[in-house]
Amino acid sequence: MNEPATEAATAPERRARRGAATFWSDRLFRVTAVVCASVLGFLVLFFGYELWQSSTLSIRTFGWRFWISQEWDPVRERYGALPFIWGTLVTSIAALLLAVPLSLGTAIFIAEVAPRWLRQPVSFVVELLAAIPSVVYGLWGVFVMVPWLREHVQVPIARRFGQIPLFEGPAFGVSMMSAILILAVMIIPYITAVSREVILAVPQSQREASYGLGATRWETIRRVVLRYARVGILGGIILGYGRAVGETMAVTMVIGNRPDITMSLLQPGYTMASVIANEFTEATSPLYLSALTELGLLLFIITLLINALARFLVWRVTRGEVRH
Amino acid sequence: MLRKGATFWSVLVLASSLVIAGCAPKKESTTTTGAPTKIQITGAGSTFVNPIMSRWSSEYEKLAGVQVNYQSIGSGGGIQQFKEGTIDFGATDVTVSEEEEKSFTRSFVQFPVVAGTVAIVYNLPGFTENLKLTPAVLVDIFLGKIKKWNDPRLSLLNPGVNLPNMDIVVVHRSDGSGTTYILTDYLSTVSEEWKQKVGRGKSVSWPVGVGGKGNEGVTGQVKQLPGAVGYVELNYARQNNLTFAAIQNTAGTFVLPSQETGAEATRVAVERLKTDIRSSVVNMPGGNSYPITGFVYVLVDKQPKDAAKGAEVKKFFEWVLKEGQKMAGELDYVPLADEAVQMSLAKLAEVP
Numbered sequence: 001m002n003e004p005a006t007e008a009a010t011a012p013e014r015r016a017r018r019g020a021a022t023f024w025s026d027r028l029f030r031v032t033a034v035v036c037a038s039v040l041g042f043l044v045l046f047f048g049y050e051l052w053q054s055s056t057l058s059i060r061t062f063g064w065r066f067w068i069s070q071e072w073d074p075v076r077e078r079y080g081a082l083p084f085i086w087g088t089l090v091t092s093i094a095a096l097l098l099a100v101p102l103s104l105g106t107a108i109f110i111a112e113v114a115p116r117w118l119r120q121p122v123s124f125v126v127e128l129l130a131a132i133p134s135v136v137y138g139l140w141g142v143f144v145m146v147p148w149l150r151e152h153v154q155v156p157i158a159r160r161f162g163q164i165p166l167f168e169g170p171a172f173g174v175s176m177m178s179a180i181l182i183l184a185v186m187i188i189p190y191i192t193a194v195s196r197e198v199i200l201a202v203p204q205s206q207r208e209a210s211y212g213l214g215a216t217r218w219e220t221i222r223r224v225v226l227r228y229a230r231v232g233i234l235g236g237i238i239l240g241y242g243r244a245v246g247e248t249m250a251v252t253m254v255i256g257n258r259p260d261i262t263m264s265l266l267q268p269g270y271t272m273a274s275v276i277a278n279e280f281t282e283a284t285s286p287l288y289l290s291a292l293t294e295l296g297l298l299l300f301i302i303t304l305l306i307n308a309l310a311r312f313l314v315w316r317v318t319r320g321e322v323r324h
Numbered sequence: 325m326l327r328k329g330a331t332f333w334s335v336l337v338l339a340s341s342l343v344i345a346g347c348a349p350k351k352e353s354t355t356t357t358g359a360p361t362k363i364q365i366t367g368a369g370s371t372f373v374n375p376i377m378s379r380w381s382s383e384y385e386k387l388a389g390v391q392v393n394y395q396s397i398g399s400g401g402g403i404q405q406f407k408e409g410t411i412d413f414g415a416t417d418v419t420v421s422e423e424e425e426k427s428f429t430r431s432f433v434q435f436p437v438v439a440g441t442v443a444i445v446y447n448l449p450g451f452t453e454n455l456k457l458t459p460a461v462l463v464d465i466f467l468g469k470i471k472k473w474n475d476p477r478l479s480l481l482n483p484g485v486n487l488p489n490m491d492i493v494v495v496h497r498s499d500g501s502g503t504t505y506i507l508t509d510y511l512s513t514v515s516e517e518w519k520q521k522v523g524r525g526k527s528v529s530w531p532v533g534v535g536g537k538g539n540e541g542v543t544g545q546v547k548q549l550p551g552a553v554g555y556v557e558l559n560y561a562r563q564n565n566l567t568f569a570a571i572q573n574t575a576g577t578f579v580l581p582s583q584e585t586g587a588e589a590t591r592v593a594v595e596r597l598k599t600d601i602r603s604s605v606v607n608m609p610g611g612n613s614y615p616i617t618g619f620v621y622v623l624v625d626k627q628p629k630d631a632a633k634g635a636e637v638k639k640f641f642e643w644v645l646k647e648g649q650k651m652a653g654e655l656d657y658v659p660l661a662d663e664a665v666q667m668s669l670a671k672l673a674e675v676p
Contacts, residue, residue, distance in 0.1 A: 074527040074528065282398045282400040283400055
């Protein structure tokens with residue numbers, strides 16, 4: 001809020017002090033930045049338009065039924081998106097619920113608790129997780145995580161809690177649970193890295209003031225540091241969520257690819273990104289292609305909605321802060 | 325103001341002209357400078373044919389000095405690219421249908437170049453025997469009607485084998501694939517119920533089971549999941565030491581997938597292909613023919629835009645049909661029977 005104000009005040013002075021050359025380089029820079037930003041904006045618009053354009057056939061054929069139908073039958077050309085929407089939302093939200101506490105804990109540890117010499121190694125390890133290609137996560141999931149999970153977690157759970165819909169058996173190994181776990185591992189580095197930077201950026205004076213008032217370390221972290229950093233942390237969470245929603249390869253390899261709406265974490269599911277990746281290459285009929293593109297459009301809209309919701313949250317939170 | 329604006333625009337123009345200049349020579353180098361030194365032909369399509377196609381192209385390059393670039397983007401993509409004329413030949417696991425052909429602006433021939441068998445693989449711990457399956461039992465397993473390995477119908481077919489009381493888990497391909505087409509084509513041929521409920525296609529709405537991505541995905545899940553049953557190309561089953569079933573053919577014999585039983589099926593299939601190249605080739609009669617066998621077809625232009633290139637494509641496939649077949653067996657494909665080779669050569673002869 002106050003940044004542009006200070007810049008407006010100092011800019012004319014600077015212009016006066018320095019030569020015309022600086023002024024022109026400033027202008028050039030400004031134009032370049034505007035061009036870059038508008039290219040991005042244009043790209044998003046163009047992308048949305050293209051998706052809309054290519055899915056008109058499917059939209060015209062199925063209308064709103066596409067959103068609520070559970071049938072996905074390429075042989076009879078009947079397509080519905082609901083199982084895929086369900087799979088995408090359930091896996092990404094559950095992964096977020098797992099990843100956020102873990103990431104925040106790690107970020108706080110790195111920024112506030114760990115001795116200085118330990119910060120770099122821990123950060124490095126976390127960031128290394130982000131550098132692993134998703135197909136490697138998928139292969140690890142298929143050959144290591146899924147068999148282990150099935151034998152040591154899913155089979156015992158199904159045996160003991162099989163009556164609860166959430167854990168209804170049989171245990172296949174590949175399941176919503178596997179997808180959620182692998183997604184959580186994949187988004188942890190993003191949320192951790194952003195949160196750590198934001199926490200480190202909290203001015204030292206804030207902490208000192210809190211300690212000065214007699215607060216303990218935990219109270220300082222919770223009431224002062226996290227409170228100060230919350231907008232940035234929310235940004236990190238949105239970034240992680242975006243990744244979870246769009247992740248394709250690793251999820252496809254462990255989710256079981258079954259377009260069913262299931263309450264059970266042990267049952268296979270399907271996500272929008274996965275079905276597009278799976279079926280696009282061999283989709284030949286125009287309606288089939290169009291239906292797959294409409295799934296892409298839905299994914300696009302859902303991502304936009306979630307981003308808007310998160311922005312709204314940020315706005316609510318910061319507005320509350322001003323009033324305080 | 326005007327001058328400064330001009331500076332900016334001149335920078336922009338300069339930059340864009342550099343980009344354009346950077347692109348232009350590249351395009352030329354592939355067409356003009358590439359042509360006299362080495363002829364390149366490009367193809368795309370079926371992933372199933374990729375291993376043998378890369379073998380063929382490397383052998384052929386050594387032999388004739390012609391480079392064959394093949395991109396395994398999937399049969400659907402191959403047909404699409406061929407239709408748009410961006411490639412010299414397409415390869416597909418399923419023939420181009422009459423309807424699809426109507427949308428083509430150019431005339432082409434399609435003919436088989438190699439065949440493959442689909443193995444029914446399963447994982448029963450401590451169990452290495454080849455189970456015997458009838459078409460009816462196979463259909464009911466994939467329909468989810470037979471749920472346990474010790475189902476009386478399975479025990480009846482396999483006397484003396486102690487089948488475990490274990491759930492059957494069907495593992496199918498999650499990605500669209502020619503392998504799925506061959507299997508569902510077979511199931512639709514032998515069962516009216518399957519045809520009505522599910523049908524044939526590269527992706528179908530499976531009544532039961534979980535989906536694995538690619539042959540390797542299905543292989544991985546069958547290997548890890550006790551009680552699983554799936555279907556993969558024979559070479560994947562062999563390389564991964566999966567046990568596979570003997571399927572009862574129309575003559576009543578239980579046959580295992582192999583080069584010989586596959587070749588036998590292709591020999592019988594040729595008679596049908598001669599009358600209609602699009603006819604289904606699964607469930608072929610013949611005492612020793614494996615019923616779940618399919619061809620890979622190649623699409624070649626009848627009036628190529630570039631006549632010299634067209635001639636090279638023709639020469640390459642003549643070599644593939646004659647010499648190339650020997651290599652097919654080494655990679656666990658089914659080499660075409662002589663009758664099939666003759667038919668394909670006759671088709672290829674339609675290309676000038």
